[in-house]
Amino acid sequence: MAIELQLDLPAAAMTINGLGDCTETLKLFRECSLEQVRDYDLELASKIDKTKEKFREELRTHYKDVLKVTGEVDRLHRELKSGDALFMDLCFKDDLFKLTKLPEFQGTADVGTLGASSSTPFSEAPSQPVLAVSQWVLAVSDMISRFATSYSSSKLFDSVMQGFDGLKSVQDRLEGYREVIRNKCDAFLRFACSPEASFSISQRIQVYNLAVVESDRHLPWDPDLVSKLEQQTFDFILQNHLDDTLRSNDELISSFVAAEQFKQKLSSKLKADISTQLVRLDGILDARQEDLIPSDLPTLSTTGIQELVQDSQYYCMGLVTDRQVEWYKAIVYLIDLIEKLERYGGESLAKELREELIGNLQKGCAAARSDEKPASIRGLVSKIMDDFNRESFNRTIQSTIQSLTA
Missing domain, CATH: 1.20.930 (Transcription Elongation Factor S-II; Chain A)
Known part of the structure; x- marks a missing residue:
């Protein structure tokens, strides 16, 4: 005859661990056969394992929430301690x-009628x-x-x-x-x-x-x-x-x-930055001749997509050496500084700097192509590429000069 067991999991767990009384355990052994006790033990162990696994899964799922709540509790505790310390200081x-120098309150109205009966507004x-x-x-x-x-x-x-x-x-x-x-x-x-x-x-x-x-x-x-x-x-x-x-x-x-003070500070900074960039630009233009040798064309194996696109754009503009790229970047930055100076109160100085920059641009124009005939096919290809890069570079400079004089 099968005997139905009515022992709940927590009570059973306490009994097995020896933490509660033994009434339920004794009842189990008295009313059930040894085989049924073993089945019950296996069933109970299975429930315990499933409960542990469910707990671990819930913990993994909500671990970030637990950490967040713990952090909030810790922060709240610190804020309460800080507020308590500040209140103690006040007291x-x-x-x-x-606080002891405050005059005694002379009003006769209670809290509920203070606003209606007091002749002095609270703000006063x-x-x-x-x-x-x-x-x-x-x-x-x-x-x-x-x-x-x-x-x-x-x-x-x-x-x-x-x-x-x-x-x-x-x-x-x-x-x-x-x-x-x-x-x-x-x-x-x-x-x-x-x-x-x-x-x-x-x-x-x-x-x-x-x-x-x-x-x-x-x-x-x-x-x-x-x-x-x-x-x-x-x-x-x-x-x-x-x-x-x-x-x-x-x-x-x-x-x-x-505000006038900001304009003055900005103008001073722009003047200093422009002066520094002009000196740097002269240094780039005075670079040694071996710096003019073109670097190798960029490839996907040596650079990322974004850098490859940027380098390719520079090549299309005739900027085929590191010196030319550096020089062009300095020009772009200088134009931005001059435009800001012009916009914020330095129109006359900005005009002078534009003219000086145009002179630097003209100075940076590449020399005209040579009429000397190359001695080999390789030399001919090199000459064609040099002429093409030189013309592209000069077009870039002329375009920049036009934007400065527009």
Whole structure:
């Protein structure tokens, strides 16, 4: 007679591992034959293996999610610890926040009727300056400690900017907090000048406007840090992100580009770059004669598709030597610099530089073909190729000159 077993997996597992009571096990041996106990043991082992395999499969499938959740929990834990530390500072560092100097609240209305019965708007209440300072201090500290590793660094930055706006709204009542504000402004600028501050172009301009353009208003900025910030801002934009800045349609960036100080900095940089390129161009033109020997034609075995296409284009333009390619690249870069200089306030100088560049182009024209007859078929082929490359090179130069004089 078959006996149906009603032992669930967890209970059985506990019994087998000796972690629970033995009631179910004893019942199993009393009511079932030895063969049935063995069958049950095999069935239970099979279920355990299947459960383990299912667990491993689920773990493999959702491993990234597990890591992400673990990371988020760790980040939340760190943020809670940071927030707790900042709150403790607010509560116990009265030499910084001066909470004990707040006047006693004199209102008689309860919380539910404060807005209706108070004659003083909340924005004008005596507590508003300390709230603005506290929120700003917390926002700056949060950004400095978390900006480099946070997934929402833009929100941290926006919170700091909102904190500065809050200070501006109560700027005539900040006298008692000047030391706190000065220390935090210095910390903010030191961070803004550090490598950890991976600000975008827009964010850097916001900081620049705050500390440089509005430096004579209500915040006690350190002049040396302001000067360092100003220099780093222009270096960041002019050396690494000039094209992105000039092409941007963002209103904030466009206003920065239109400012006279930026135009002056840009003009100085363009003049220096153009001077450097002209010297380099003269050096290329004065290269030794053996540098004129054409290099081997590129092949797929020695270069990638993109490089092959680019090299082939150079050959079609008559640029068959490394010197000619280098010279042409310098010309293209110079034209771009001159156009930028012309666009941003240096029209007269740009015109002079165009004429100088045209002279360099004419100087770079290849000599006319020789009438000397080659002595062999190989020499004839070489002469035909040289004449063809020379004519292509001269056409490239004439086309460039026309674009400069148009």
